[in-house]
Amino acid sequence: xxxxxxxxxxxxxxxxxxxxxxxxxxxxxxxxxxxxxxxxxxxxxxxxxxxxxxxxxxxxxxxxxxxxxxxxxxxxxxxxxxxxxxxxxxxxxxxxxxxxxxxxxxxxxxxxxxxxxxxxxxxxxxxxxxxxxxxxxxxxxxxxxxxxxxxxxxxxxxxxxxxxxxxxxxxxxxxxxxxxxxxxxxxxxxxxxxxxxxxxxxxxxxxxxxxxxxxxxxxxxxxxxxxxxxxxxxxxxxxxxxxxxxxxxxxxxxxxxxxxxxxxxxxxxxxxxxxxxxxxxxxxxxxxxxxxxxxxxxxxxxxxxxxxxxxxxxxxxxxxxxxxxxxxxxxxxxxxxxxxxxxxxxxxxxxxxxxxxxxxxxxxxxxxxxxxxxxxxxxxxxxxxxxxxxxxxxxxxxxxxxxxxxxxxxxxxxxxxxxxxxxxxxxxxxxxxxxxxxxxxxxxxxxxxxxxxxxxxxxxxxxxxxxxxxxxxxxxxxxxxxxxxxxxxxxxxxxxxxxxxxxxxxxxxxxxxxxxxxxxxxxxxxxxxxxxxxxxxxxxxxxxxxxxxxxxxxxxxxxxxxxxxxxxxxxxxxxxxxxxxxxxxxxxxxxxxxxxxxxxxxxxxxxxxxxxxxxxxxxxxxxxxxxxxxxxxxxxxxxxxxxxxxxxxxxxxxxxxxxxxxxxxxxxxxxxxxxxxxxxxxxxxxxxxxxxxxxxxxxxxxxxxxxxxxxxxxxxxxxxxxxxxxxxxxxxxxxxxxxxxxxxxxxxxxxxxxxxxxxxxxxxxxxxxxxxxxxxxxxxxxxxxxxxxxxxxx
Numbered sequence: 001x002x003x004x005x006x007x008x009x010x011x012x013x014x015x016x017x018x019x020x021x022x023x024x025x026x027x028x029x030x031x032x033x034x035x036x037x038x039x040x041x042x043x044x045x046x047x048x049x050x051x052x053x054x055x056x057x058x059x060x061x062x063x064x065x066x067x068x069x070x071x072x073x074x075x076x077x078x079x080x081x082x083x084x085x086x087x088x089x090x091x092x093x094x095x096x097x098x099x100x101x102x103x104x105x106x107x108x109x110x111x112x113x114x115x116x117x118x119x120x121x122x123x124x125x126x127x128x129x130x131x132x133x134x135x136x137x138x139x140x141x142x143x144x145x146x147x148x149x150x151x152x153x154x155x156x157x158x159x160x161x162x163x164x165x166x167x168x169x170x171x172x173x174x175x176x177x178x179x180x181x182x183x184x185x186x187x188x189x190x191x192x193x194x195x196x197x198x199x200x201x202x203x204x205x206x207x208x209x210x211x212x213x214x215x216x217x218x219x220x221x222x223x224x225x226x227x228x229x230x231x232x233x234x235x236x237x238x239x240x241x242x243x244x245x246x247x248x249x250x251x252x253x254x255x256x257x258x259x260x261x262x263x264x265x266x267x268x269x270x271x272x273x274x275x276x277x278x279x280x281x282x283x284x285x286x287x288x289x290x291x292x293x294x295x296x297x298x299x300x301x302x303x304x305x306x307x308x309x310x311x312x313x314x315x316x317x318x319x320x321x322x323x324x325x326x327x328x329x330x331x332x333x334x335x336x337x338x339x340x341x342x343x344x345x346x347x348x349x350x351x352x353x354x355x356x357x358x359x360x361x362x363x364x365x366x367x368x369x370x371x372x373x374x375x376x377x378x379x380x381x382x383x384x385x386x387x388x389x390x391x392x393x394x395x396x397x398x399x400x401x402x403x404x405x406x407x408x409x410x411x412x413x414x415x416x417x418x419x420x421x422x423x424x425x426x427x428x429x430x431x432x433x434x435x436x437x438x439x440x441x442x443x444x445x446x447x448x449x450x451x452x453x454x455x456x457x458x459x460x461x462x463x464x465x466x467x468x469x470x471x472x473x474x475x476x477x478x479x480x481x482x483x484x485x486x487x488x489x490x491x492x493x494x495x496x497x498x499x500x501x502x503x504x505x506x507x508x509x510x511x512x513x514x515x516x517x518x519x520x521x522x523x524x525x526x527x528x529x530x531x532x533x534x535x536x537x538x539x540x541x542x543x544x545x546x547x548x549x550x551x552x553x554x555x556x557x558x559x560x561x562x563x564x565x566x567x568x569x570x571x572x573x574x575x576x577x578x579x580x581x582x583x584x585x586x587x588x589x590x591x592x593x594x595x596x597x598x599x600x601x602x603x604x605x606x607x608x609x610x611x612x613x614x615x616x617x618x619x620x621x622x623x624x625x626x627x628x629x630x631x632x633x634x635x636x637x638x639x640x641x642x643x644x645x646x647x648x649x650x651x652x653x654x655x656x657x658x659x660x661x662x663x664x665x666x667x668x669x670x671x672x673x674x675x676x677x678x679x680x681x682x683x684x685x686x687x688x689x690x691x692x693x694x695x696x697x698x699x700x701x702x703x704x705x706x707x708x709x710x711x712x713x714x715x716x717x718x719x720x721x722x723x724x725x726x727x728x729x730x731x732x733x734x735x736x737x738x739x740x741x742x743x744x745x746x747x748x749x750x751x752x753x754x755x756x757x758x759x760x761x762x763x764x765x766x767x768x769x770x771x772x773x774x775x776x777x778x779x780x781x782x783x784x785x786x787x788x789x790x791x792x793x794x
């Protein structure tokens with residue numbers, strides 16, 4: 001990809017992004033790859049790199065860690081091993097084994113996840129397992145780098161002999177120390193090593209009392225280090241055996257180095273490929289830290305940034321060095337809109353908006369996710385030219401404007417048809433009229449060649465150019481006219497104002513100076529600026545109203561979703577309620593029959609007349625029949641439907657929910673049905689005209705029994721209404737009611753206390769909590785009274 005000038009990487013902040021990624025890379029080859037990370041112009045390569053980054057973002061965010069961390073750079077070791085008969089030390093050899101193991105483990109890791117990470121798996125397929133080399137290194141070297149005794153039979157024999165000699169030396173030296181200690185000849189009772197030989201620390205005045213060779217003396221001269229004659233030959237043998245050990249170790253390591261040399265190309269390949277995987281992991285970690293998204297590549301020249309945040313500002317915010325929020329940028333250039341002219345107040349965000357677009361483009365074409373929304377669409381450009389107007393150079397005798405002219409010349413010479421050109425503060429650095437004319441001519445030419453251009457400026461002539469040119473569009477950075485401060489929000493389609501006079505007034509510039517300045521500007525230009533200001537104000541008011549409408553719509557949609565969810569839950573629980581009601585009713589019947597039989601038996605025992613017994617039995621049969629009939633009515637029966645289309649007022653069934661209700665209104669295909677007190681909106685085509693429901697007999701949840709002993713309690717219901725009663729009166733009635741319910745073996749009750757101020761509800765709750773027979777109690781579902789009723793389980 002052509003990028004001009006070379007300082008573009010630094011100017012847009014891409015160099016800072018590379019440095020941030022390098023801090024997250026753990027291998028030297030990975031750092032080297034990251035150091036040269038830059039945009040490419042091949043759409044297929046861009047798409048592949050984005051896929052690799054996206055898969056790694058998913059992996060690092062939700063999967064187990066990759067099976068490697070810090071790996072040494074083995075390439076210098078491989079270079080040393082290239083020569084015949086070369087030898088590597090144990091530590092480099094262990095580093096080579098670590099990398100070989102990492103390559104094997106990485107390949108297994110991705111092979112087991114090939115369906116989730118296809119691109120990364122294809123990349124890891126290139127890793128070459130070197131299991132045999134790993135095992136050979138492990139056979140020769142221990143994990144701490146020591147050559148194992150069984151690395152060769154010769155080494156095993158040498159070390160066995162060396163152990164024997166050292167034991168003999170220790171035994172002989174112990175005998176000498178014991179005797180010399182009795183004669184008080186030693187400065188210390190422990191032997192030490194001098195020149196690789198075991199010696200005794202002997203007091204200087206007694207050095208002639210022991211036969212041997214003096215190897216050294218202490219700094220004070222009071223101690224000499226003497227090798228007794230008895231251990232002289234043993235020390236000589238040890239030295240010779242140690243030399244043989246070193247020669248054998250060297251031979252073993254040289255053989256091992258030869259085997260490494262045989263796999264040198266594979267090891268170098270694995271090192272490079274692991275570095276690439278590590279670089280991709282660094283990219284993914286960086287992108288995840290920004291909560292970035294993989295943008296969609298579009299083949300059309302259509303730029304769309306959805307809630308894009310400037311990556312450099314975002315990095316500062318994450319580090320805590322910037323406390324203001326990063327304002328997202330929504331910017332779009334359609335296929336017809338080849339150039340965007342951004343105007344607005346100083347420090348209002350024009351340059352940041354342009355740099356955000358350029359930096360996001362560079363990141364995307366470098367295989368990086370960008371901190372933007374999922375609606376972002378970006379094309380792939382094959383060249384990028386950026387002019388920030390600050391390339392003055394004393395050494396090259398370039399002023400600011402001269403550097404801009406040089407940039408303009410080089411851009412026109414190198415520009416391709418598929419180029420992105422960014423210009424900051426166009427027309428500055430020279431006479432305004434001449435500078436603007438020069439940049440307008442430049443823009444006309446690059447647009448004709450097919451380039452996409454984003455320009456920031458304060459010059460009104462370029463605003464007019466954008467308005468008049470068919471392939472150009474104006475854009476503005478908003479300004480809060482109430483607070484007299486920029487909002488950093490971008491708006492396309494209208495030019496912006498510099499708000500120089502308004503900002504000047506806020507900064508305390510005298511009113512007379514500002515008034516004179518307005519006159520100097522001229523009536524027509526002042527009027528134009530006033531119109532722009534008024535247009536921005538109206539636009540902000542419209543956007544605020546639109547935002548309120550969006551909030552209201554969101555609240556309405558939320559209520560609709562809640563209603564639909566509640567309706568779905570009710571439909572799903574309807575069968576449960578019906579079954580529970582049938583079970584409770586059957587339990588009541590069984591309990592009543594049992595109780596009645598007990599009473600009949602009691603009557604018999606009291607010698608009641610046959611007539612009274614027959615009367616009681618007739619009443620039992622009658623009541624049982626009524627309960628059974630009520631049970632049948634509780635069972636859901638299929639609703640009879642008709643072919644005739646329903647009209648308002650008809651009973652209808654909603655086909656996709658089996659709910660039945662009254663059609664209360666219709667507007668074309670939209671119908672409203674009243675179902676159990678709920679208003680349901682549905683498609684008219686889903687309605688079937690149904691048979692109106694028959695009036696059901698009221699089912700008493702209790703039963704009636706007339707006895708001569710308790711006429712006052714001749715009827716009992718599973719529902720008690722306490723509304724309108726005083727507290728003490730209500731609790732007294734509730735106490736009698738609960739006693740009767742327990743005595744009659746009822747399990748489910750309803751206490752109606754109303755909503756009101758909640759005083760009666762609180763008294764009922766406190767009383768129910770004091771009854772040990774109460775298993776549980778809670779406010780009834782809304783369709784059974786809600787907060788005005790408490791459901792009790794005994």
